[in-house]
Amino acid sequence: QVQVVESGGGLVQAGGSLRVSCAASGRTFSRYGMGWFRQAPGKEREFVAAISWSGGTIRYADSVKGRFTISRDNAKNTVYLQMNSLKPEDTAVYYCAASNAGGTYSQEYEYGFWGQGTQVTVSS
Numbered sequence: 001q002v003q004v005v006e007s008g009g010g011l012v013q014a015g016g017s018l019r020v021s022c023a024a025s026g027r028t029f030s031r032y033g034m035g036w037f038r039q040a041p042g043k044e045r046e047f048v049a050a051i052s053w054s055g056g057t058i059r060y061a062d063s064v065k066g067r068f069t070i071s072r073d074n075a076k077n078t079v080y081l082q083m084n085s086l087k088p089e090d091t092a093v094y095y096c097a098a099s100n101a102g103g104t105y106s107q108e109y110e111y112g113f114w115g116q117g118t119q120v121t122v123s124s
Contacts, residue, residue, distance in 0.1 A: 001026060001113065002024050002025060002026040002028065002029055002032055002098045002100075002113050003024065003025045003026065003113065004022050004023070004024045004025075004096045004097070004098055004113060004114070004115040005022070005023050005024075005096075005115055005116070006020060006021065006022050006094065006095065006096045006115045006116065006117060006118040007020065007021050007022075007023070007118060008020040008021045008118060009094060009118030009119045009120045009121075010119075010120070010121070011121045011122075011123065012086055012120075012121070012122055012123070013086075013122070013123050014086060014087055014088055014122055014123065014124050015085060015086065016086050016122075017082070017083060017084045017085075017086065018083050018086060018120060019080055019081065019082045019083065020036075020080070020081045020083070020094050020118055020120065021078055021079070021080050021081075022034065022036075022078065022079040022080070022081075022096030022115060023076075023077060023078050024077045024078070024079070024098060025077070026077070029074060029077040029098075030053060030074040031053050031100065031102055032053060032098040032099060032100055032102060032113075033050060033051070033052050033053055033098070033099040033101055033102045033103045033104055033105060033110075034050065034051050034070075034072060034079040034096065034097070034098055034099070035047065035048075035049065035050040035051075035096070035097045035098075035099065035104075035105060035106075035110075035111055036048040036049045036050070036070060036079075036081045036094060036095070036096060036097075037094070037095045037097060037108065038090075038092035038093065038094045038095065038120075039092055039093050039095070039117075040089075040091060040092040041092075043092075045095065045108065046061065047061050047106040047107070047108075048060070048061050048064055048068065048081070048094070049061065049064065049068055049070040049081060050070070050104035050105055050106060051070045051071070051072050051079065051104060052102060052103050052104050053102040053103075055071065055072050055074075057103065057104050058070055058104065059104040059106060061106070063089075064083075064090075067083065067084050067085045067086075068081060068082065068083050068084070069081070069082040069084075070082075079096060081094065083120070086120075086122045087122060088122050088123070088124045089122075090120065090122050091120060091121050091122050092119075092120060093117040093118065093119050093120075094117060094118050094119075094120050095114055095115055095116075095117045096114070096115040097111035097113065097114050097115070098111060098112070098113040098114075099111045099112065099113075100112060
């Protein structure tokens, strides 16, 4: 099993950048596919980005493509989400999730392990 903890959220102005991190425990982190999801107030949780176990396959939601970059460092058991050109509509709690299947998945049910989330607020 793996446990994940997000960090790096905060308040940023529109057009700014922020990087959130997801630190994972467990010796088998490198086998897990990792994903980022977000949930805005009053809305359902939605897929943001995913990266395969090797980092060789990456997937993004259309709403963040070209602005967000997901990456991972298996030596550090960490996944990152670099967010640039932030918009007020990016305001949400951002969740990290791990899938022992190793691929890139946009559906929540593919992920068995979730963090508590980190708040990202983009002011206009």
